[in-house]
Amino acid sequence: MSERVFIDATADTVGYTFGGREPIATLTPGVPVRVRTWDCFAGKVRTVDDLPSQVCEFPYLNPVTGPFHVDGARPGDTLALHLISLTPASTIGFSSTFPHFGALTGTHTTAMLHPPLEERVWQYTVDHDRRTVRYAARSSDYSVDLPLTPMLGTVGVAPAAGEVRASIVCGPHGGNLDSPLLQAGTTLYLPVNADGAHLAIGDGHARQGDGELCGVAVEIPMDVVLVVDVISSVSTAWPRLETDTQVMSIGVARPLEDAYRAAHADLIGLVTDLTGLDQLDAYQLLSQAGRAHIGNVVDTDYTIAAAIDKRLLDGAQPYRGTHQRLRAITEAS
C-alpha cells in the first residue's frame, strides 16, 4: 500500500463557493486520498465566548476544501464519491445558536418581528476511544455523552448552467445538504456539470440530530479519506446515496413536503429502472417499504432522503455496482 496523498485545509485550499474557482488538485478515479476540512466557523470559534456573529464574517462561513478536478468527469456523467473514513481532527467541537438562523426562530425568509434568540456557544468534548461526544449544558452543570457519529455536512460539485453557489446553500449540485447519512461507508452520487466536476467538501460534524434543529451541528475539523469514480454517460438529477444495505435519493426543496416529494419521485425512477416494475408498482412498494430521513430543516433549502433496502430490488445493482467496487478499494487500502 502506497502512502496516500494528503490535501491539507489552508487559506489556499479552501473556498466559499461551488463553481467559480480553479481546481487545487486532481483526483484519479479509484485512488483514495486524504483531505482535511475546517469546521464551518473556519476555526474562529475557540471558546464558548467566541460568538459566531462576532468572530465570523459573512460570507466567509462554511469553508470547503477544493475544488478537485476529477479525471475523466464530463458533463452528463455521474460522480461517485465513497467516504472511506471520517475522523474528527480535534478533541473539541462547537455548536451555537446564530441570530435569525435555525428551525425554531424567525429567519430572513420566515420573517418574524421577534428579536433574535440569545446567541450561545456550546463546547463538546470528543472521546475518540469511547466514540462519544460530550454535551454540556450552559445553564446548569448537566452533561451527557452522545455517540460519536462523524459526518460531512457539505459535499458538492460545480452547479449547472454556469452558476456559482455559496458553500452554505444546497441544491441538485449537493452543497450544504447537512444529511446525517453522509458517514463513512456511504457512496454519494452527484451530477457532473463541468469538466472535472470540481468537487469540494467541508463542514464536518461530530454528530447531528435529524433536521439540524438549531442550524448548527457539532462542528469540528475532519480528516476525510475518500475515493471517487466516474460513471460515464449516466446522468443524475438529485444527489443519491448508497450504503451496503440501502439506496437513497435526496430531495432538496422548500417547503419540506417538496423535499419529500422530489426524493421519492426520484427514487421511484431508480426503482423502476433497476427492477422493471412499472411506476405505480414502485410507488406502492415505497409506500410500504420506504424510509424517509430528514437532513436539514434550516438551510436555504431543506433536505429529505428517501430510502429503500437494496434487498427489495430483485438483485439489481444501482450505478453498475459502483458502490461495491469502491467498497472493495476501501477494504484493500
Added chain:
Amino acid sequence: MSERVFIDATADTVGYTFGGREPIATLTPGVPVRVRTWDCFAGKVRTVDDLPSQVCEFPYLNPVTGPFHVDGARPGDTLALHLISLTPASTIGFSSTFPHFGALTGTHTTAMLHPPLEERVWQYTVDHDRRTVRYAARSSDYSVDLPLTPMLGTVGVAPAAGEVRASIVCGPHGGNLDSPLLQAGTTLYLPVNADGAHLAIGDGHARQGDGELCGVAVEIPMDVVLVVDVISSVSTAWPRLETDTQVMSIGVARPLEDAYRAAHADLIGLVTDLTGLDQLDAYQLLSQAGRAHIGNVVDTDYTIAAAIDKRLLDGAQPYRGTHQRLRAITEAS
C-alpha cells in the same frame, strides 16, 4: 388472569367522527380490553378489482371503533393509551392508489390540472408465523416479503371547542395521525377535552412506509389489546408517545416544516420540564440528539414525531412514570 372484555367492530360500534357520538362502552383505567377495528375501507375492498372510489362512499371511510368513555377523564387531564398488542385479524390486507390522494399526485388542495393517476389495488398476504407481509406487483410477477409491523393509523379523542372532526383527519386530538410509531409497546398521550375523553381507534396497518407515500398503507382489520390511564390535571398540547427507550412529541400541521417545528417545540417543553435545562440548552441537546420520524405526508395535516432517548433525560420520568406502570400491567396480564 381474568377474561378480557372484547369490543367487536360492528355497524353499532364503529363511527366516522371524533366527537359528536355517544360512548359505546366504558374503559376503566388499568384494566386491559381487546378491541376489534375494521380496515379503512370498512371491509369493502375484497379483491384487487374492488376500486375504493367505487365500493366506498364518502364520508364512510376510515371507521373507528368507539367512542369509549374513560372513567375519570376530565377536561384538562391527559389520557394515556398503552398498546399492549396489535394482531392483524386477517391474513389478507389491501392497499391502493385513490384518485387525487397521495403525496405524488395532485389533490384537492395541491390542485393540479392532471387527470388522476390510475386507481389500482394491491393485495398483501400476511404470514403470521414468519411475521411477514408479502408485496406482489401488479404489472409483473415480482413479489417480495416485507416485515410485519402492525400499527394503528387512527387514535383520537373528542376535539376541543366542541368540534366534531371526521375520522380521516388529524389534529391535536389525535385522529388519523398515520404514524408508524403507533405499535405495540407504545404509550400515546392525548389531551382530554370532554368528560370521559371519548377515545376511538381504527385504521390498522400491517405495515406502512414513512410518510404513507401513496396515502394508503397495508390496510387490515386489527385486534388491539390496550389499557388506558388518566393523568389528572396534567394537560397535553400535542399528541406524545413513549416507548421503553424514547419519548416523542407529534406535530400535526402543514406545511411539513411546521409539523417539524411544532413537534420539536413541544418536545423542548417536555425536556425542560423533566430536566431543568433551560430552553436554549434543551434546543441544543435536541439539535444533536433528536430524531425526527415522518408519519404522513398525505392527510389533511402532516405529522412528524420528534424523539429523544430517555437516557438523556437525567433520570426523569415523563408523566409520572405512566408508561412504566402501564407496561407492568401488560407484563402481568
Added chain:
Amino acid sequence: MSERVFIDATADTVGYTFGGREPIATLTPGVPVRVRTWDCFAGKVRTVDDLPSQVCEFPYLNPVTGPFHVDGARPGDTLALHLISLTPASTIGFSSTFPHFGALTGTHTTAMLHPPLEERVWQYTVDHDRRTVRYAARSSDYSVDLPLTPMLGTVGVAPAAGEVRASIVCGPHGGNLDSPLLQAGTTLYLPVNADGAHLAIGDGHARQGDGELCGVAVEIPMDVVLVVDVISSVSTAWPRLETDTQVMSIGVARPLEDAYRAAHADLIGLVTDLTGLDQLDAYQLLSQAGRAHIGNVVDTDYTIAAAIDKRLLDGAQPYRGTHQRLRAITEAS
C-alpha cells in the same frame, strides 16, 4: 316595501361553531333580512387596556349569529348569499396583537422559541359621514384616516361529513375566510351540506389589509342586510364570489401556494363550464388575465381568491344569473 325582519345578536342567537347547533330562524330565498353581528371579541374589548387574552376566554372567540335554516336548501345544492349592505353598528372598533397569533410571530404550528410579541390594543374611530376609520398609533401621537370598507370576516354553513367546526377556522364550508372581498354588493356561493344549510355570519371588520397581517382586523359589530337564494342540484366545491364585474373562487389551504392552486383550479373549472374553452385554454386565459387576492395568512388555513372579469367569459352567467337576480332584489328593496 315591508319592514325587514331583524335578528339581533344576543346570547341566544350567537354561537361558536358551524354545525352542531339548532337554527335560530328561517330564511326565505329572495326575502332580505337584517342581521346584527358581534365583534370577534364578543364585545369584551372596550378600551385599549382590555387585553384580549385576559378578557376573552377560548373557545368563546369569533361569535357568529345563527345558524339560519334556509328554506329549500338540500345537500348537493349551492347556497347563494348576497350582501346588500354592511353598516358598522358602532363608532368604535378595536384591533390588537394576540399572543402567538399573526403572520409575523411564532404560532401554535409555526412554533418558535421566542416569547410572544407584546399584546397591544388599538382603538379606531369610525366617521360614518366621511366613510373613514381613524388609525391612532400607541407609541406616538401619529394618526391617519383610512377608508371605511366594511366586510364580513366569517360566513359559513354546516360542514360536510357531519363535522362541527369552530367559528374561528375556515374550510370549504366557508367560516373564518377573512377575505376583504366580502363587502356589500358581493354574492358568496357555498356548498349545502345539510338540510337548511345552517348559515351563520359574524366577525365584521370596518376594514382589513390583505392577509390580515397581525391576525386581527378593525373589529366592530355590524348590521348586515342580506338575501339568500338556493341553486338546486348545482354543487360547489370551494367558496365562490361574484360581483357586478368579476367572478372568483376562494382556495382555503396551507401552505399559501396551495390556496393559490386550489382557487385557480376551481376557477378554471368554472371558466370551462361557462365558456366551453378547454382546460388548457382556460389555464392560459387566467395566466394572463387572472387576479389573485390574498384573504388571510394567519388563520388555521390561508385564503386566496382567484378572480376573472366576467366580460372575458363570452357572455356567460355564473350560477344561472343568481347574482343579477339578487342584485335586482337589492335595488327594489
Added chain:
Amino acid sequence: MSERVFIDATADTVGYTFGGREPIATLTPGVPVRVRTWDCFAGKVRTVDDLPSQVCEFPYLNPVTGPFHVDGARPGDTLALHLISLTPASTIGFSSTFPHFGALTGTHTTAMLHPPLEERVWQYTVDHDRRTVRYAARSSDYSVDLPLTPMLGTVGVAPAAGEVRASIVCGPHGGNLDSPLLQAGTTLYLPVNADGAHLAIGDGHARQGDGELCGVAVEIPMDVVLVVDVISSVSTAWPRLETDTQVMSIGVARPLEDAYRAAHADLIGLVTDLTGLDQLDAYQLLSQAGRAHIGNVVDTDYTIAAAIDKRLLDGAQPYRGTHQRLRAITEAS
C-alpha cells in the same frame, strides 16, 4: 434633449446569468438610456408550432441584456432603477405551457407521477393604438382583448457572496421576479453587491396575470427606457418598489407565506424608519392598510409585494426622494 444611447439586444449583449460576466456598457446616474430586450424564448418561438421544449435549449432561456456597470455603485449602496417607458418591440407575443413548469402541474420539486401537461403555444396580437393584446383560444375560435400593460419580468444585479445565478431564478438580487408591478413609472431599488452593480434586464411581458399561473406570460421583445441612480451607503435587503402613490417591499421565498412574511417584515422596517412609529404600531398600520400583490407562484422562489400608500407615511420620502428625482428626469426628457 440629446439623443439617447441605445443598447440593442444581440448575441454579444445578452447573457443568461446575473454575475459572472463582464459589463457591456456603463450607465451614468441620471442619464436615461434605451435598452432592447429579447423575449424569454430568445426569439425562437415564432409560431404556435414552435414548442419551447424543442426550439429552446436549457440553460439558454430568459436572456437578459447587460450587465451594465453603473457609475459610482459600490457594495453597500442601493441601486435605483426607474422605468420611464416600456414599449413592446413587436406586434406579436407568445405564451405557452412548458413541461413540468407552472403552478398547476407537477414540477421538478413539487414532484408528481403525472405525465406532463400538453405543451401548447398561444400567439397574442398587440394593438399598440388601442393598447390591447388579443387572446385567442386554441381549442375553439374564442378570442378576446386584454389590456396591454407592459412589464419587465427580470431585473437584477450581481448577487452577494460571489454567487452567479441563472437569469431564470430570483432572489434578493432581483432576477426573475415576475412581478406585474414592474411597469413604466415604477422605481425599483436593489442592493449593490459588486462595484458597478452589474445590472441586467430582460423578459418583457405584454401583460401577466397575478402569479403567472402557467409559468409563462405574454412574452415579447421590449424597448425599455430607463434611468438609474445610486443611493450611497444605504443598504437594501429585499427588492423594493416605489410609484407615485405607493412604496413596496418584495419578498422572495418558498413557501408562499414566507414571501408574504419577508415582504411585510421588510416594509415594516421601512415604515418605522420613515415615520418613527415603533415596530408594533407599523405592524398594526399594515394589518389594516397594507396591500399584498402576488408576483409569481411558479419560479424557483415565489414573490409577493407588500405595499402601503405613501400618503400614510406622515410626509416622509423613501430613499431621500429618489423616485421623485428620477420622475422629474423622466418628465424633462
